[in-house]
Amino acid sequence: MTDEKPGNHPAVPPPKVGLLIINLGTPDAPDAGAVRRYLAEFLSDRRVVEIPRLVWQPILRGVVLRTRPARSAHAYSLVWREDGSPLAAITRAQAEALKGAFGPHVVVDHAMRYGRPAIGDRIAALKAEGCERILLAPLYPQYCAATTATANDAAFAQLAGMRWQPAVRTLPPYHDDPAYIDALAGSVTARLAALDFAPDLILASFHGMPARTLALGDPYHCHCQKTARLLAERLGREVRVAFQSRFGRAKWLEPATDTTLAALPGQGVKRIAVLSPGFSADCLETLEEVAIRGRETFLAAGGTHFDYIPCLNDSPAGIEMLRILLNRELEGWVRPA
Numbered sequence: 001m002t003d004e005k006p007g008n009h010p011a012v013p014p015p016k017v018g019l020l021i022i023n024l025g026t027p028d029a030p031d032a033g034a035v036r037r038y039l040a041e042f043l044s045d046r047r048v049v050e051i052p053r054l055v056w057q058p059i060l061r062g063v064v065l066r067t068r069p070a071r072s073a074h075a076y077s078l079v080w081r082e083d084g085s086p087l088a089a090i091t092r093a094q095a096e097a098l099k100g101a102f103g104p105h106v107v108v109d110h111a112m113r114y115g116r117p118a119i120g121d122r123i124a125a126l127k128a129e130g131c132e133r134i135l136l137a138p139l140y141p142q143y144c145a146a147t148t149a150t151a152n153d154a155a156f157a158q159l160a161g162m163r164w165q166p167a168v169r170t171l172p173p174y175h176d177d178p179a180y181i182d183a184l185a186g187s188v189t190a191r192l193a194a195l196d197f198a199p200d201l202i203l204a205s206f207h208g209m210p211a212r213t214l215a216l217g218d219p220y221h222c223h224c225q226k227t228a229r230l231l232a233e234r235l236g237r238e239v240r241v242a243f244q245s246r247f248g249r250a251k252w253l254e255p256a257t258d259t260t261l262a263a264l265p266g267q268g269v270k271r272i273a274v275l276s277p278g279f280s281a282d283c284l285e286t287l288e289e290v291a292i293r294g295r296e297t298f299l300a301a302g303g304t305h306f307d308y309i310p311c312l313n314d315s316p317a318g319i320e321m322l323r324i325l326l327n328r329e330l331e332g333w334v335r336p337a
């Protein structure tokens with residue numbers, strides 16, 4: 001018996017474990033062309049828009065992609081940073097902060113479901129680097145077919161074309177995980193302590209979904225409600241839930257964030273703090289829709305004080321929370337770091 005490989009044997013790198021953190025994706029630039037390319041891919045995903053292709057594609061190509069990109073590009077330009085789109089920059093920073101956190105044999109990388117870096121490309125790169133096991137981590141605390149499932153689908157599609165597949169695990173939703181609730185509660189408490197006003201109410205604004213997805217069995221709505229309930233219990237005060245970013249004509253989950261913010265001052269809530277616990281990174285939907293437009297809506301309706309509490313992002317508490325969750329999922333694959 002010999003360990004020698006035949007002369008034409010491909011090189012086999014020493015085995016490693018890959019960790020791929022995944023987020024939604026974002027345009028490459030805050031201009032109409034880049035936003036159009038991004039929206040064309042995103043809104044063609046049948047996990048996102050569940051309308052028959054023959055009906056939806058003409059509406060998407062004929063109406064949405066002609067009108068929305070210019071408007072959205074302007075919105076992106078209001079929040080764009082020197083290092084790019086907030087979502088891209090923060091996701092990169094999260095991956096950077098997690099490097100080395102799980103020992104020398106875990107290679108940490110990041111990918112986006114739409115646009116770049118593409119999930120398939122990063123899986124191929126991890127495998128080429130010797131990762132025979134990969135933990136896929138879509139960073140959505142609340143499970144949703146339109147986010148978690150489609151990210152995993154894209155990864156599985158890549159695996160389907162591989163001769164030598166890595167073993168894979170996927171990060172489960174963490175909407176009720178004590179590490180996540182603790183991190184949220186800590187960020188709210190620290191933020192409130194630093195404010196120059198005491199809010200009458202804390203509002204948790206989650207990304208919306210078409211209402212029918214709840215009846216179809218998507219647990220997203222329940223996960224959002226549970227996150228808010230657990231956060232309220234930890235804070236010892238009410239956390240009101242609302243759903244933002246309505247898209248299209250169908251009925252979406254209610255109450256809507258914008259109508260809630262417009263109604264609250266009339267109900268005596270003049271000072272408010274808003275957080276978006278469903279987003280692991282600040283992005284267009286939080287920085288422009290909530291922190292800019294939400295504030296305008298609330299103040300125009302008679303509110304006097306508005307504060308937007310940032311997402312956990314790559315804050316030390318946010319990274320520590322991810323380290324705890326991911327370390328648990330890596331159990332048995334690596335020795336504890």
Ligand SMILES: C=CC1=C(C)c2cc3[nH]c(cc4nc(cc5[nH]c(cc1n2)c(C)c5CCC(=O)O)C(CCC(=O)O)=C4C)c(C)c3C=C
Pocket residue numbers: 024025026027039048049068072085087140144146147207208209210220245247248278279282283284285
């Ligand atoms: C049918 C349309 C949409 C569904 C369903 C949807 C679900 C969904 N989205 C997120 C997270 C994000 N969405 C973001 C942007 C965004 N979302 C939609 C539409 C749907 N989202 C659009 C058209 C856009 C683009 C922006 C715009 O033109 O207004 C983002 C931000 C991306 C960025 O670049 O910053 C995130 C994040 C979740 C969590 C979700 C379901 C639970």
Ligand SMILES: [Fe+2]
Pocket residue numbers: 207245
């Ligand atoms: Fe969205």
Ligand SMILES: [Fe+2]
Pocket residue numbers: 245284285289
């Ligand atoms: Fe939006």
